[in-house]
Amino acid sequence: AQSVTQPDIHITVSEGASLELRCNYSYGATPYLFWYVQSPGQGLQLLLKYFSGDTLVQGIKGFEAEFKRSQSSFNLRKPSVHWSDAAEYFCAVGGTGRRALTFGSGTRLQVQP
Amino acid sequence: DGGITQSPKYLFRKEGQNVTLSCEQNLNHDAMYWYRQDPGQGLRLIYYSQIVNDFQKGDIAEGYSVSREKKESFPLTVTSAQKNPTAFYLCASSEGTGPFGYTFGSGTRLTVV
Numbered sequence: 725a726q727s728v729t730q731p732d733i734h735i736t737v738s739e740g741a742s743l744e745l746r747c748n749y750s751y752g753a754t755p756y757l758f759w760y761v762q763s764p765g766q767g768l769q770l771l772l773k774y775f776s777g778d779t780l781v782q783g784i785k786g787f788e789a790e791f792k793r794s795q796s797s798f799n800l801r802k803p804s805v806h807w808s809d810a811a812e813y814f815c816a817v818g819g820t821g822r823r824a825l826t827f828g829s830g831t832r833l834q835v836q837p
Numbered sequence: 838d839g840g841i842t843q844s845p846k847y848l849f850r851k852e853g854q855n856v857t858l859s860c861e862q863n864l865n866h867d868a869m870y871w872y873r874q875d876p877g878q879g880l881r882l883i884y885y886s887q888i889v890n891d892f893q894k895g896d897i898a899e900g901y902s903v904s905r906e907k908k909e910s911f912p913l914t915v916t917s918a919q920k921n922p923t924a925f926y927l928c929a930s931s932e933g934t935g936p937f938g939y940t941f942g943s944g945t946r947l948t949v950v
Contacts, residue, residue, distance in 0.1 A: 733877070756936045767841075767927055767941035768880075775936040814879060824870050824895065825939065829879035 726751045728817050728828035736834040737805050745800040745831050747815030757798040758816040758825065759789055768814060774798065785809070810835045839864045843928050843942035849950050850915065850922060858913045858945045860928035866940070867933050869911035873897060874925040874944075883926075886911055887933065915947060923949050 727750045737743055749755055756775050760768040772783025779791040789800045798815060812832045818825040841862045850856045862869065868887045872880040882895030886905040900919025905911055911930075915922045925946050929939040 730879075758938060760941075765925075765944070765946075767843075767943045768929075768939070769941070770938040773936070773938050824868075824882050824885040826882070827872070827880040829877060 726755075726817050726819065726823065726826045728815050728826055730813075730815055730828035730831050732831045733829070734832045734834070736836060738836045739807050740804050743800075743802045743805045743809070743833070745813050745815075745833070747798045747800065747828060748796050749798060749815070749817040750796065751817050751819055753819055756818045757789075757791060758818070759783065759787070759798075759800050760814045760816065760827075761785075762812045762814065762830075764811075771800070771813075805833075805835055807835045807837065809833060841928055841930055841940055841942035843926075843945050845945060846943070848945055848947045850947060851950060853917045855914055855916050856947065858915070858926055858928075858947070860911045860913065860942060861909055862911075862930045862940070863909060864930055864940060865908070866930035867908070868931045868937075869905070870929045870931075870939065871895075871901075871903065871911070871913045872927045872929065874927055880927065883913065922947055 729748045758773045759771040762768045771787050774781050774791045812830045814830045815828045816825040844859045870885040871883040881897050884903040886892035902914045927944050928942040931937040931939045
Protein backbone atom coordinates (compact mmCIF):
# COMPACT_ATOMS: atom_id res chain seq x y z
CA ALA A 725 0.00 0.00 0.00
CA GLN A 726 1.16 3.51 -0.69
CA SER A 727 1.20 6.13 2.04
CA VAL A 728 2.56 9.59 2.81
CA THR A 729 3.57 11.06 6.14
CA GLN A 730 3.98 14.76 6.76
CA PRO A 731 5.31 14.93 10.32
CA ASP A 732 4.78 18.64 10.84
CA ILE A 733 1.16 19.71 11.20
CA HIS A 734 1.94 23.39 11.62
CA ILE A 735 5.10 25.41 10.95
CA THR A 736 5.72 29.10 11.59
CA VAL A 737 8.62 30.94 9.96
CA SER A 738 9.62 34.57 9.70
CA GLU A 739 9.38 36.31 6.37
CA GLY A 740 12.71 36.03 4.57
CA ALA A 741 13.74 32.89 6.46
CA SER A 742 14.37 29.57 4.76
CA LEU A 743 11.78 26.83 4.77
CA GLU A 744 11.83 23.04 4.69
CA LEU A 745 8.68 20.94 4.81
CA ARG A 746 9.15 17.24 5.38
CA CYS A 747 7.54 14.40 3.48
CA ASN A 748 8.14 10.67 3.85
CA TYR A 749 6.49 8.15 1.59
CA SER A 750 5.93 4.44 1.36
CA TYR A 751 5.67 2.86 -2.08
CA GLY A 752 6.68 -0.53 -3.42
CA ALA A 753 8.34 0.62 -6.61
CA THR A 754 9.72 3.83 -8.06
CA PRO A 755 7.32 6.53 -6.93
CA TYR A 756 5.94 9.58 -8.62
CA LEU A 757 6.03 12.40 -6.05
CA PHE A 758 4.20 15.69 -5.95
CA TRP A 759 3.86 18.80 -3.82
CA TYR A 760 0.66 20.84 -3.89
CA VAL A 761 -0.34 24.09 -2.19
CA GLN A 762 -3.81 25.07 -1.01
CA SER A 763 -5.08 28.49 0.00
CA PRO A 764 -8.06 28.54 2.42
CA GLY A 765 -11.30 27.42 0.81
CA GLN A 766 -9.65 26.72 -2.52
CA GLY A 767 -8.52 23.78 -4.56
CA LEU A 768 -4.95 22.53 -4.76
CA GLN A 769 -2.28 23.87 -7.09
CA LEU A 770 0.65 21.79 -8.27
CA LEU A 771 4.02 23.18 -7.12
CA LEU A 772 6.35 20.55 -8.53
CA LYS A 773 6.68 16.87 -9.37
CA TYR A 774 9.31 14.15 -9.54
CA PHE A 775 9.14 11.22 -11.94
CA SER A 776 12.72 10.26 -12.69
CA GLY A 777 16.14 11.69 -13.42
CA ASP A 778 17.62 14.57 -11.45
CA THR A 779 16.65 14.15 -7.82
CA LEU A 780 16.48 17.92 -7.24
CA VAL A 781 13.42 19.35 -8.94
CA GLN A 782 12.44 22.96 -9.36
CA GLY A 783 8.89 24.19 -9.17
CA ILE A 784 6.84 27.33 -9.32
CA LYS A 785 7.06 30.23 -6.86
CA GLY A 786 10.73 29.53 -6.10
CA PHE A 787 10.14 26.12 -4.48
CA GLU A 788 12.35 23.08 -4.93
CA ALA A 789 12.29 19.52 -3.61
CA GLU A 790 14.84 16.76 -3.31
CA PHE A 791 14.07 13.07 -3.76
CA LYS A 792 16.13 10.83 -1.47
CA ARG A 793 15.39 7.20 -2.18
CA SER A 794 17.49 5.92 0.73
CA GLN A 795 15.43 7.98 3.17
CA SER A 796 12.08 7.63 1.35
CA SER A 797 11.79 11.38 1.53
CA PHE A 798 10.78 14.22 -0.73
CA ASN A 799 11.24 17.42 1.29
CA LEU A 800 10.11 20.78 -0.01
CA ARG A 801 12.38 23.81 0.38
CA LYS A 802 12.42 27.51 -0.28
CA PRO A 803 15.42 29.79 0.43
CA SER A 804 13.43 32.86 1.43
CA VAL A 805 9.76 32.76 2.41
CA HIS A 806 7.32 35.51 1.45
CA TRP A 807 4.14 36.37 3.36
CA SER A 808 2.12 35.14 0.37
CA ASP A 809 3.49 31.61 0.91
CA ALA A 810 1.25 31.17 3.95
CA ALA A 811 -1.00 28.23 3.00
CA GLU A 812 -1.34 24.50 3.47
CA TYR A 813 1.07 22.20 1.68
CA PHE A 814 0.40 18.61 0.67
CA CYS A 815 2.79 15.91 -0.45
CA ALA A 816 1.42 13.10 -2.63
CA VAL A 817 2.69 9.79 -4.01
CA GLY A 818 1.63 7.69 -6.97
CA GLY A 819 3.14 5.25 -9.41
CA THR A 820 2.75 3.20 -12.54
CA GLY A 821 -0.18 1.26 -11.14
CA ARG A 822 -3.78 2.22 -11.70
CA ARG A 823 -4.21 3.64 -8.22
CA ALA A 824 -4.95 7.29 -7.69
CA LEU A 825 -2.57 9.58 -5.79
CA THR A 826 -2.32 9.25 -2.02
CA PHE A 827 -1.96 12.52 -0.13
CA GLY A 828 -0.40 13.33 3.20
CA SER A 829 -2.32 15.08 5.94
CA GLY A 830 -0.78 18.43 5.10
CA THR A 831 1.44 21.05 6.76
CA ARG A 832 0.02 24.47 7.50
CA LEU A 833 2.59 27.23 7.01
CA GLN A 834 2.27 30.50 8.87
CA VAL A 835 4.59 33.40 7.97
CA GLN A 836 5.41 36.04 10.56
CA PRO A 837 6.28 39.58 9.44
CA ASP B 838 -9.46 28.68 -20.46
CA GLY B 839 -9.44 24.98 -19.66
CA GLY B 840 -10.16 23.87 -16.15
CA ILE B 841 -12.44 22.07 -13.73
CA THR B 842 -15.69 23.54 -12.49
CA GLN B 843 -17.29 22.34 -9.30
CA SER B 844 -20.75 23.43 -8.30
CA PRO B 845 -22.24 24.53 -6.08
CA LYS B 846 -19.56 26.15 -3.94
CA TYR B 847 -21.69 25.71 -0.80
CA LEU B 848 -24.35 23.05 -0.27
CA PHE B 849 -26.60 22.33 2.67
CA ARG B 850 -28.19 18.95 3.21
CA LYS B 851 -30.91 17.90 5.55
CA GLU B 852 -30.70 14.63 7.40
CA GLY B 853 -31.81 11.73 5.17
CA GLN B 854 -31.42 13.59 1.89
CA ASN B 855 -29.30 12.63 -1.07
CA VAL B 856 -27.36 15.46 -2.72
CA THR B 857 -25.30 15.55 -5.91
CA LEU B 858 -22.10 17.53 -6.39
CA SER B 859 -21.22 18.50 -9.91
CA CYS B 860 -17.76 18.28 -11.49
CA GLU B 861 -17.12 19.25 -15.13
CA GLN B 862 -13.78 19.52 -16.95
CA ASN B 863 -12.88 20.81 -20.40
CA LEU B 864 -9.26 19.66 -20.35
CA ASN B 865 -9.94 16.49 -22.34
CA HIS B 866 -8.54 14.50 -19.42
CA ASP B 867 -9.29 10.79 -19.26
CA ALA B 868 -9.12 10.35 -15.48
CA MET B 869 -11.22 12.05 -12.82
CA TYR B 870 -11.22 11.81 -9.03
CA TRP B 871 -13.20 12.74 -5.95
CA TYR B 872 -11.49 13.47 -2.64
CA ARG B 873 -12.90 14.42 0.71
CA GLN B 874 -11.00 16.85 2.92
CA ASP B 875 -11.46 17.11 6.68
CA PRO B 876 -9.31 19.25 8.98
CA GLY B 877 -6.10 17.46 9.94
CA GLN B 878 -6.80 14.45 7.72
CA GLY B 879 -5.59 15.62 4.37
CA LEU B 880 -7.35 14.35 1.26
CA ARG B 881 -8.99 10.94 1.26
CA LEU B 882 -9.98 9.25 -1.98
CA ILE B 883 -13.68 8.52 -2.48
CA TYR B 884 -13.93 7.34 -6.10
CA TYR B 885 -11.94 7.61 -9.29
CA SER B 886 -12.57 6.95 -12.95
CA GLN B 887 -9.99 6.34 -15.65
CA ILE B 888 -12.34 6.04 -18.62
CA VAL B 889 -15.98 6.66 -19.43
CA ASN B 890 -18.42 4.15 -17.96
CA ASP B 891 -15.83 2.81 -15.55
CA PHE B 892 -14.96 3.81 -11.97
CA GLN B 893 -13.33 2.34 -8.88
CA LYS B 894 -13.91 2.75 -5.18
CA GLY B 895 -11.35 4.61 -3.17
CA ASP B 896 -10.61 4.38 0.52
CA ILE B 897 -13.87 5.87 1.82
CA ALA B 898 -16.52 5.00 -0.81
CA GLU B 899 -19.25 3.93 1.63
CA GLY B 900 -22.24 6.25 1.47
CA TYR B 901 -21.21 7.76 -1.87
CA SER B 902 -21.99 6.97 -5.49
CA VAL B 903 -20.69 8.26 -8.83
CA SER B 904 -21.31 7.97 -12.55
CA ARG B 905 -19.14 8.61 -15.59
CA GLU B 906 -21.42 8.77 -18.60
CA LYS B 907 -19.42 11.50 -20.33
CA LYS B 908 -15.72 12.18 -20.42
CA GLU B 909 -16.27 15.73 -19.19
CA SER B 910 -18.48 14.97 -16.20
CA PHE B 911 -18.04 13.02 -12.96
CA PRO B 912 -20.85 13.82 -10.50
CA LEU B 913 -20.73 12.62 -6.90
CA THR B 914 -23.87 11.74 -4.95
CA VAL B 915 -23.70 11.84 -1.19
CA THR B 916 -26.40 9.46 -0.03
CA SER B 917 -28.30 9.31 3.24
CA ALA B 918 -26.12 6.30 4.13
CA GLN B 919 -23.16 8.63 4.61
CA LYS B 920 -23.39 9.34 8.33
CA ASN B 921 -20.97 12.22 8.53
CA PRO B 922 -21.05 14.06 5.21
CA THR B 923 -20.03 17.51 6.40
CA ALA B 924 -16.71 18.15 4.65
CA PHE B 925 -14.95 19.91 1.80
CA TYR B 926 -15.15 17.91 -1.44
CA LEU B 927 -12.55 18.26 -4.16
CA CYS B 928 -12.75 17.01 -7.71
CA ALA B 929 -9.63 16.56 -9.84
CA SER B 930 -8.66 15.34 -13.26
CA SER B 931 -5.51 14.12 -14.99
CA GLU B 932 -4.41 12.87 -18.39
CA GLY B 933 -4.30 9.39 -16.88
CA THR B 934 -2.83 7.47 -14.00
CA GLY B 935 0.93 7.57 -13.72
CA PRO B 936 3.28 10.53 -14.02
CA PHE B 937 0.62 13.16 -14.41
CA GLY B 938 -0.20 15.91 -11.99
CA TYR B 939 -3.79 16.57 -11.10
CA THR B 940 -5.80 19.68 -11.89
CA PHE B 941 -8.20 20.47 -9.04
CA GLY B 942 -11.50 22.26 -8.93
CA SER B 943 -12.18 24.91 -6.30
CA GLY B 944 -14.23 22.57 -4.13
CA THR B 945 -17.72 22.23 -2.68
CA ARG B 946 -18.33 22.68 1.02
CA LEU B 947 -21.17 20.43 2.16
CA THR B 948 -22.87 21.03 5.49
CA VAL B 949 -25.57 18.93 7.12
CA VAL B 950 -28.27 21.03 8.77
